[in-house]
Amino acid sequence: MIAVTLGQWALWIALAIALYGMIASILGARQRVPELVQSGRNAVIAVAALAVVASGSLLYLLLTRNFQVDYVYQHVSTYLPVPYVISAFYAGQEGSLLLWLLFLAVAGAIAVLHRRDWNEDLLPYVGAVVSGVAAFFLLLLVTLSSPFKLLPGNPGEGMGLNPLLENPGMIYHPPTLFIGYAVYTIPFAYAIAALATGRVGSGWVRGIRLWSLFAWLFLGIGILLGAQWAYVELGWGGYWAWDPVENSSLIPWLVGTAFLHSVMVQERRGMFKRWNVLLATLTFALCVFATFVTRSGLIESVHAFQRSPLGYYFLAFLFIVLVATVALAIWRRKELASKREMESFLSREFSLLVTVLGMVGIGLAVLLGTLYPTLAQALSGRELSVGPAFYSRVFTPLGAAVIIVIAICPLLAWGKSSPQRVLRAMLWPGVMAIVFGIALAVAGIRPLYAVLGFAACVFVFTSVLVEFGRGWFARKRMTGESYPVAFLRLVNKNHRRYGGYLVHLAIVILAAGVIGSSVYKTSTTISMRPGEAMQVQGYTLKYAEYTVQPTEAKQRFAVTLDVSKGNRSLGRLTAEKNFHWNVEQWVTEVAIRPGLVEDLYVILSGLETNGLATLEVQTHPMVTWLWIGGGLLFVGTLWAMWPRSEKKRAAGRAE
Amino acid sequence: MTESQANVPTQKRRSAKQVKFLIGGAVVVLIIAYLVLSSMQGATAAYLTVREVKAAAPSDRLVRVSGTVVGDTIDWDAHNVVLRFELADDTGRLLVVYKGVRPDMLRDGATATAEGKMGPDGTFQATQILLKCPSKYEEKATEQATSR
Numbered sequence: 159m160i161a162v163t164l165g166q167w168a169l170w171i172a173l174a175i176a177l178y179g180m181i182a183s184i185l186g187a188r189q190r191v192p193e194l195v196q197s198g199r200n201a202v203i204a205v206a207a208l209a210v211v212a213s214g215s216l217l218y219l220l221l222t223r224n225f226q227v228d229y230v231y232q233h234v235s236t237y238l239p240v241p242y243v244i245s246a247f248y249a250g251q252e253g254s255l256l257l258w259l260l261f262l263a264v265a266g267a268i269a270v271l272h273r274r275d276w277n278e279d280l281l282p283y284v285g286a287v288v289s290g291v292a293a294f295f296l297l298l299l300v301t302l303s304s305p306f307k308l309l310p311g312n313p314g315e316g317m318g319l320n321p322l323l324e325n326p327g328m329i330y331h332p333p334t335l336f337i338g339y340a341v342y343t344i345p346f347a348y349a350i351a352a353l354a355t356g357r358v359g360s361g362w363v364r365g366i367r368l369w370s371l372f373a374w375l376f377l378g379i380g381i382l383l384g385a386q387w388a389y390v391e392l393g394w395g396g397y398w399a400w401d402p403v404e405n406s407s408l409i410p411w412l413v414g415t416a417f418l419h420s421v422m423v424q425e426r427r428g429m430f431k432r433w434n435v436l437l438a439t440l441t442f443a444l445c446v447f448a449t450f451v452t453r454s455g456l457i458e459s460v461h462a463f464q465r466s467p468l469g470y471y472f473l474a475f476l477f478i479v480l481v482a483t484v485a486l487a488i489w490r491r492k493e494l495a496s497k498r499e500m501e502s503f504l505s506r507e508f509s510l511l512v513t514v515l516g517m518v519g520i521g522l523a524v525l526l527g528t529l530y531p532t533l534a535q536a537l538s539g540r541e542l543s544v545g546p547a548f549y550s551r552v553f554t555p556l557g558a559a560v561i562i563v564i565a566i567c568p569l570l571a572w573g574k575s576s577p578q579r580v581l582r583a584m585l586w587p588g589v590m591a592i593v594f595g596i597a598l599a600v601a602g603i604r605p606l607y608a609v610l611g612f613a614a615c616v617f618v619f620t621s622v623l624v625e626f627g628r629g630w631f632a633r634k635r636m637t638g639e640s641y642p643v644a645f646l647r648l649v650n651k652n653h654r655r656y657g658g659y660l661v662h663l664a665i666v667i668l669a670a671g672v673i674g675s676s677v678y679k680t681s682t683t684i685s686m687r688p689g690e691a692m693q694v695q696g697y698t699l700k701y702a703e704y705t706v707q708p709t710e711a712k713q714r715f716a717v718t719l720d721v722s723k724g725n726r727s728l729g730r731l732t733a734e735k736n737f738h739w740n741v742e743q744w745v746t747e748v749a750i751r752p753g754l755v756e757d758l759y760v761i762l763s764g765l766e767t768n769g770l771a772t773l774e775v776q777t778h779p780m781v782t783w784l785w786i787g788g789g790l791l792f793v794g795t796l797w798a799m800w801p802r803s804e805k806k807r808a809a810g811r812a813e
Numbered sequence: 814m815t816e817s818q819a820n821v822p823t824q825k826r827r828s829a830k831q832v833k834f835l836i837g838g839a840v841v842v843l844i845i846a847y848l849v850l851s852s853m854q855g856a857t858a859a860y861l862t863v864r865e866v867k868a869a870a871p872s873d874r875l876v877r878v879s880g881t882v883v884g885d886t887i888d889w890d891a892h893n894v895v896l897r898f899e900l901a902d903d904t905g906r907l908l909v910v911y912k913g914v915r916p917d918m919l920r921d922g923a924t925a926t927a928e929g930k931m932g933p934d935g936t937f938q939a940t941q942i943l944l945k946c947p948s949k950y951e952e953k954a955t956e957q958a959t960s961r
């Protein structure tokens with residue numbers, strides 16, 4: 159029981175230190191007392207250390223399966239394998255909030271230890287904001303949502319993990335997402351620090367670049383991991399259902415994307431200062447909102463929300479964050495004014511403004527769709543639901559517009575570009591897109607909007623390749639290096655630019671995957687007896703055998719099919735549908751044969767005792783492209799973040 | 814930093830010249846707003862009670878109806894893949910016909926939401942059946958947690 163006491167005390171002490179740290183940092187900075195500033199910094203580090211202690215205690219209790227702890231009892235059982243015991247840490251509300259705190263506190267400690275000339279004045283406020291946010295989560299953890307709550311006795315056995323969560327995807331997905339959410343606190347803290355000190359120039363936006371890229375990357379990969387989990391584990395035949403929990407993780411990613419782009423304008427041109435402060439705060443607020451949606455059940459049911467006061471704490475916190483930012487921004491309105499003005503529609507600035515408006519617009523549209531049922535019920539008393547039709551109608555045109563902007567934006571110069579130059583740069587991509595579009599149409603690919611979508615993807619893809627090629631050949635010509643050397647030196651010379659291009663390529667591959675999988679998905683329901691064979695979508699499925707077998711954890715129902723296409727055997731697929739005893743629930747284990755063109759996806763819907771099986775046979779074209787795009791997104795972002803060596807940077811400065 | 818060297822035009826001249834960019838930005842915002850609002854039309858489905866669904870004339874508008882599944886009315890035709898069951902709420906019972914796979918969690922007492930339209934034969938033609946998701950598990954957990 160010592161771990162319970164230790165964890166509980168760590169949280170209480172951390173709360174006190176966080177509150178102290180917040181006040182000490184602000185006072186120290188305003189009164190210029192270096193000792194207080196130092197003390198505030200130490201407080202951030204102490205809170206991080208205590209968060210590690212509390213998390214370690216919970217992990218220890220889970221691993222030793224101490225069922226007297228309510229949280230352990232609810233999420234772990236004696237039979238649960240160790241990796242899932244670890245993932246049970248964040249299977250419930252209390253553990254998730256603790257994980258949020260842990261990531262936030264560690265990121266905060268790294269941030270305040272990262273002292274440089276440019277952030278000396280900002281850091282105390284960064285520490286104050288980190289402490290304040292940590293105090294909020296600590297307050298929840300010691301009052302409403304304690305992971306260390308004890309049961310009156312030891313039940314001897316726990317409830318176990320929801321079998322839907324017993325999938326490798328569920329080990330990686332939540333923490334990845336939570337790292338993204340928590341790390342977005344640092345850009346927000348810098349935005350507040352910039353406002354508080356009045357130093358809203360390009361220093362802070364340049365300083366947070368790595369933080370915001372890091373958070374954006376984890377959020378994006380977390381969303382994709384979640385999509386993959388839904389695809390392989392939930393067994394309804396899709397990776398995205400526009401449900402509130404999924405939406406709420408997508409919204410901060412979209413607004414965070416806008417932030418990444420608007421920051422560039424301030425760095426290069428000293429414009430968009432208001433946007434940057436606003437977007438940093440908005441992204442953070444939406445991350446907190448996402449945590450709150452996932453954990454409070456506000457959206458699914460207004461009743462669940464009323465039962466838990468947690469929701470009110472979150473709303474109050476979000477309210478304070480937004481009001482404080484707006485108030486500070488009004489106070490600093492003079493400093494936030496642009497030093498420069500926009501010169502032309504045909505400029506990098508304006509196209510980035512369109513990017514920002516587009517990403518924020520899509521984000522707010524998703525937010526509206528997510529909140530609309532709740533708002534409508536609160537206002538009119540009538541329940542209603544917003545279907546996927548809403549999202550696809552909004553996403554299709556806006557997504558296409560964003561893709562086109564991705565192609566054009568990098569071609570435009572800062573300030574002003576000549577239309578002739580832009581048109582010339584668009585020549586090859588345009589030709590490729592038109593040729594490809596006509597080829598698809600002639601090959602009988604329909605509907606037209608999908609063809610246009612693919613053509614737009616080709617447009618971007620070619621324009622990024624042309625950009626790579628242009629730089630590559632120019633370098634080769636100028637330096638006389640061999641082709642491979644010239645290429646490597648080129649991409650190594652400007653990590654930001656070429657990393658960014660790779661990310662753009664990744665987004666296009668993702669977009670193509672989304673178009674392909676949402677337009678051309680097929681689903682056929684068939685019934686078969688053992689030994690029978692059927693043709694579905696060009697595949698031959700032969701019913702090889704079935705199994706009905708009780709095991710310790712579940713009653714297993716499985717059907718094995720021999721799959722072939724033409725004369726080529728594609729091997730065996732086993733689709734299962736199991737009844738898990740501990741939760742008295744059916745869990746479908748789909749069988750997937752992935753491919754670059756399409757995935758064959760078989761769901762066992764029903765199996766009678768005589769072997770009559772009902773199967774849903776689906777084809778999901780180009781889903782693999784999502785995972786490829788995700789991999790490239792990871793590589794590209796990492797490349798953009800990778801620091802150049804000191805020597806090269808010095809050489810670059812001398813140039 | 815070049816920022817400080819840029820010649821700063823007077824406030825007045827700036828706002829005159831910047832108007833076209835404000836309009837440009839506003840056009841983008843308006844297009845997005847229009848898309849969002851127009852997409853909302855017809856993409857929402859209202860929740861009705863069983864009595865309201867039965868009283869409504871057959872129409873093309875999607876509606877949702879929630880209720881409890883009546884266990885002994887569940888009729889699952891695995892060969893033709895047609896599911897029939899009755900949904901009950903405070904106002905009555907409704908026969909739901911769903912051409913699709915029987916959901917895993919469909920059983921007596923489960924809370925189900927059917928989305929679809931009233932057919933001419935007086936049955937509810939569902940295009941989608943939603944069952945309260947893993948909440949069975951969560952519910953059980955909360956039940957046990959609160960009844961202690």
